[in-house]
Amino acid sequence: MASQPPATTKDKAETPAAKPLRADAQRNRDALVEAAAVAFAAHGVDASLEEIARQAGVGIGTLYRHFPTREHLVEVVYRREVESLCAAADELALHHPPDIALEQWMQRFVDYIATKRGLATSLRILLNTNSTLFSDMSGRVTLALRQLIEAAVADGSIRSDVDASDVLHALGGIYSAPDTKDWRDRSRRLVSLLMDGLRFGATKSAKGGG
Amino acid sequence: MASQPPATTKDKAETPAAKPLRADAQRNRDALVEAAAVAFAAHGVDASLEEIARQAGVGIGTLYRHFPTREHLVEVVYRREVESLCAAADELALHHPPDIALEQWMQRFVDYIATKRGLATSLRILLNTNSTLFSDMSGRVTLALRQLIEAAVADGSIRSDVDASDVLHALGGIYSAPDTKDWRDRSRRLVSLLMDGLRFGATKSAKGGG
DNA sequence: CACTAAAACGGAGGCGCCTCCGTTTATTAC
DNA sequence: GTAATAAACGGAGGCGCCTCCGTTTTAGTG
Numbered sequence: 001m002a003s004q005p006p007a008t009t010k011d012k013a014e015t016p017a018a019k020p021l022r023a024d025a026q027r028n029r030d031a032l033v034e035a036a037a038v039a040f041a042a043h044g045v046d047a048s049l050e051e052i053a054r055q056a057g058v059g060i061g062t063l064y065r066h067f068p069t070r071e072h073l074v075e076v077v078y079r080r081e082v083e084s085l086c087a088a089a090d091e092l093a094l095h096h097p098p099d100i101a102l103e104q105w106m107q108r109f110v111d112y113i114a115t116k117r118g119l120a121t122s123l124r125i126l127l128n129t130n131s132t133l134f135s136d137m138s139g140r141v142t143l144a145l146r147q148l149i150e151a152a153v154a155d156g157s158i159r160s161d162v163d164a165s166d167v168l169h170a171l172g173g174i175y176s177a178p179d180t181k182d183w184r185d186r187s188r189r190l191v192s193l194l195m196d197g198l199r200f201g202a203t204k205s206a207k208g209g210g
Numbered sequence: 211m212a213s214q215p216p217a218t219t220k221d222k223a224e225t226p227a228a229k230p231l232r233a234d235a236q237r238n239r240d241a242l243v244e245a246a247a248v249a250f251a252a253h254g255v256d257a258s259l260e261e262i263a264r265q266a267g268v269g270i271g272t273l274y275r276h277f278p279t280r281e282h283l284v285e286v287v288y289r290r291e292v293e294s295l296c297a298a299a300d301e302l303a304l305h306h307p308p309d310i311a312l313e314q315w316m317q318r319f320v321d322y323i324a325t326k327r328g329l330a331t332s333l334r335i336l337l338n339t340n341s342t343l344f345s346d347m348s349g350r351v352t353l354a355l356r357q358l359i360e361a362a363v364a365d366g367s368i369r370s371d372v373d374a375s376d377v378l379h380a381l382g383g384i385y386s387a388p389d390t391k392d393w394r395d396r397s398r399r400l401v402s403l404l405m406d407g408l409r410f411g412a413t414k415s416a417k418g419g420g
Numbered sequence: 421c422a423c424t425a426a427a428a429c430g431g432a433g434g435c436g437c438c439t440c441c442g443t444t445t446a447t448t449a450c
Numbered sequence: 451g452t453a454a455t456a457a458a459c460g461g462a463g464g465c466g467c468c469t470c471c472g473t474t475t476t477a478g479t480g
Binding site: 232233234235258259260261270271274280 | 477
């Protein structure tokens, strides 16, 4: 392990209130992250940083000041996207019955993974390098998933003997079986299948069809 | 794949089905490998390819024609060096008593590893990617080592209940314990210690004794 | 020897990476 | 409001990567 920089004025607590960024700086930073998200989705993690800066309407120097390495930028984008995936859970829970919310969220999860498949290798490396990132993110996903599941269980629309990590584990199969043309379809079928399994033996035998 | 150039008058035993390189091409290729060896030793595997070409007195285009990727070049250099390490075994065997030859070879092995330590991570990646390379190279090293050992055993200067892979395994400890200032010294001591162990219980108890 | 086709050369050019530093801007103090 | 100061900006510049293609060299043939 490399030696940590000793805690000086800058104490690395979790993100909140770390440092009050100057208004313009914050604006530029946001624009960079946004542009990076688009670029990474379009061209993979090797997208040109200069193009990202250009797209964000800032100089390349600004990009490098905010994100000293490509990996920093990738990590922030990745975190943001996981965050938004999790936020979608709340959103769905508000507008749908619990089991439907759960199913739709899982489909969304598939979509999310789909956009990331190309980057799998690079992400793998990043996640290995930065093990905090992985546990961090899978923790969050588990949390979001748990709420959906608990609601559905409480509602009686799915069986009660499963928990978030079970389902996440089942979804894990999506990572595998790489690169086939019909990956997307198979994954969606997997989710449907999983849902059927979850509904089987539920106290309330509802058909959530559609 | 297009059809291979038919094996005609010149079939090289060493390189199967390789094409006879034009004289100037061969010359340039050799110069490149030589320059690359120097550069990699001096600046690590990230050494500038343009600088290597410059040093070899050829254009960058020539470098890329011979070695389409950096990894190709690294691999060739690595192979060459292992080759020369193995060749040293024969050389030493000719000019020294078997046990001395063995000991000196092991010291040389240490020196060889020493130059490679900085590159450890990059090499690790390369060796993982290209698994043939690793088994290939460790096979060769084992072979060289075996000859030294068998000669020493036959000569009675070391004990007879060890073989090449035992010793190689013992030397394996050299890879570990990274980065200390006294790494080199400790490694050399490890070799001496190992030699003592090998001499212990030999039929011929001391040099000059018989 | 001259001639030719194939092989090899080499470097310009286009792009991306990253650093450095003079200029601009937000914030704070008065 | 103005001034002072720290923070942030941005892009030129230097270097490296890699490709592409016009030029040169070699090996073969009569």
